[in-house]
Amino acid sequence: MRLINIANLTPGLIVGRPVHDEKGRVLLNQDVALTPAYIRALEGKECTAIYVKEPDVDVDVLPDEDLDPATRAEAIIGLENTFQAIKMQVSRLRQQSFEDLRELCGSPGLQALMAPGGPFAQVQEAVEAILDEILTQSTLAGLISIRTASAALHNHCIDVCVVSTMIGRVIGMPNPRLKQLALGCILHDIGKVFLKSTGDDVSDVRKHTLLGFELLKNAPDADILAPYVALEHHERQDGSGEPRGLVGTNTIDRDRSVHREKIPTLLGEVAAVANYYDHLLTGTASQPPVPPDSALHAIQSAAGTHLNAAIVNAFLRVVPVYPLGTEVLVRSGGYRNYTGLVTKVNRTQLARPVITLIKDPRATPITPIEINLMDETDIELRSKLS
Numbered sequence: 467m468r469l470i471n472i473a474n475l476t477p478g479l480i481v482g483r484p485v486h487d488e489k490g491r492v493l494l495n496q497d498v499a500l501t502p503a504y505i506r507a508l509e510g511k512e513c514t515a516i517y518v519k520e521p522d523v524d525v526d527v528l529p530d531e532d533l534d535p536a537t538r539a540e541a542i543i544g545l546e547n548t549f550q551a552i553k554m555q556v557s558r559l560r561q562q563s564f565e566d567l568r569e570l571c572g573s574p575g576l577q578a579l580m581a582p583g584g585p586f587a588q589v590q591e592a593v594e595a596i597l598d599e600i601l602t603q604s605t606l607a608g609l610i611s612i613r614t615a616s617a618a619l620h621n622h623c624i625d626v627c628v629v630s631t632m633i634g635r636v637i638g639m640p641n642p643r644l645k646q647l648a649l650g651c652i653l654h655d656i657g658k659v660f661l662k663s664t665g666d667d668v669s670d671v672r673k674h675t676l677l678g679f680e681l682l683k684n685a686p687d688a689d690i691l692a693p694y695v696a697l698e699h700h701e702r703q704d705g706s707g708e709p710r711g712l713v714g715t716n717t718i719d720r721d722r723s724v725h726r727e728k729i730p731t732l733l734g735e736v737a738a739v740a741n742y743y744d745h746l747l748t749g750t751a752s753q754p755p756v757p758p759d760s761a762l763h764a765i766q767s768a769a770g771t772h773l774n775a776a777i778v779n780a781f782l783r784v785v786p787v788y789p790l791g792t793e794v795l796v797r798s799g800g801y802r803n804y805t806g807l808v809t810k811v812n813r814t815q816l817a818r819p820v821i822t823l824i825k826d827p828r829a830t831p832i833t834p835i836e837i838n839l840m841d842e843t844d845i846e847l848r849s850k851l852s
């Protein structure tokens with residue numbers, strides 16, 4: 467089983483794991499053979515990649531999903547309902563200037579959506595479920611593969627939430643703070659519901675961070691810190707970020723008497739790392755997606771100037787270099803130029819997974835050969851973009 471880009475699907479491939487739409491409904495079940503019609507349907511659903519089994523190669527990737535699909539679906543539904551309800555309110559505005567939208571954020575109509583029993587409460591419940599699941603894990607294994615399965619904003623929010631929470635745990639955040647982090651992260655881009663509006667010259671980054679903050683800080687029972695994730699996830703350590711151009715300390719120390727006028731909450735800086743990684747893997751309007759190992763290099767390069775270096779260090783202890791199901795090329799040793807799949811992530815050595823070779827250097831299928839890179843230390847890999 468391997469992850470493959472929708473653009474490279476061919477009829478006859480077998481679906482390896484169920485494919486869900488943005489509302490968590492099953493689009494295609496496991497073991498269904500792809501037809502041209504199914505492939506067209508997937509293209510229309512904003513999927514970017516799915517798991518497939520190859521008929522001629524029988525390799526099993528452990529179904530190690532970091533987040534239960536049911537938990538993900540619950541979160542997606544909560545987010546979808548929240549975003550839709552806000553959009554309805556926005557569409558009733560006659561004018562949609564930045565100031566009008568800012569005012570709307572504090573209006574009783576909008577805040578009612580965030581009251582107990584409203585759609586926002588669904589998101590809070592989903593955050594609890596996510597925390598329950600992922601805090602039992604020491605590292606992530608396959609999440610990064612799954613997260614490329616859809617380009618939808620909701621999945622992005624969930625993935626940033628999961629990765630951030632894992633980072634938060636590694637840097638020793640206590641559970642109440644982790645909850646604030648998770649809630650802030652799942653809603654970090656909530657201000658994007660306002661982006662369709664026109665009529666002013668406020669940049670999209672400024673607009674969605676500032677309006678996301680306004681919305682969350684005015685919520686009934688507002689969490690004190692979660693709104694700051696929305697506000698600060700585009701700030702940069704060197705002060706070149708938005709919306710306030712705050713400077714970071716590249717540490718996890720938060721002594722305000724020393725660090726006044728620095729990026730204050732840490733939560734936004736954690737979210738910034740997870741957000742940056744997510745955009746690298748899924749691609750953006752201006753940048754095509756990059757393979758997981760290249761994404762990690764890019765994160766390391768951005769540490770210090772753009773991203774908080776101490777948080778990047780924690781991130782590297784959580785995220786696998788070669789996520790489960792990733793296609794890899796062997797670059798050294800006796801199997802040089804063979805192609806394999808990552809079939810197990812060694813959680814103590816995230817750069818040394820177990821791989822199963824499936825093709826020789828001429829791309830001819832072979833009898834699968836399993837290699838544990840913890841034992842074969844001379845083998846180096848490069849991940850491929852499926």
Ligand SMILES: [Fe+2]
Nearest residue numbers: 654655674699
């Ligand atoms: Fe954002």
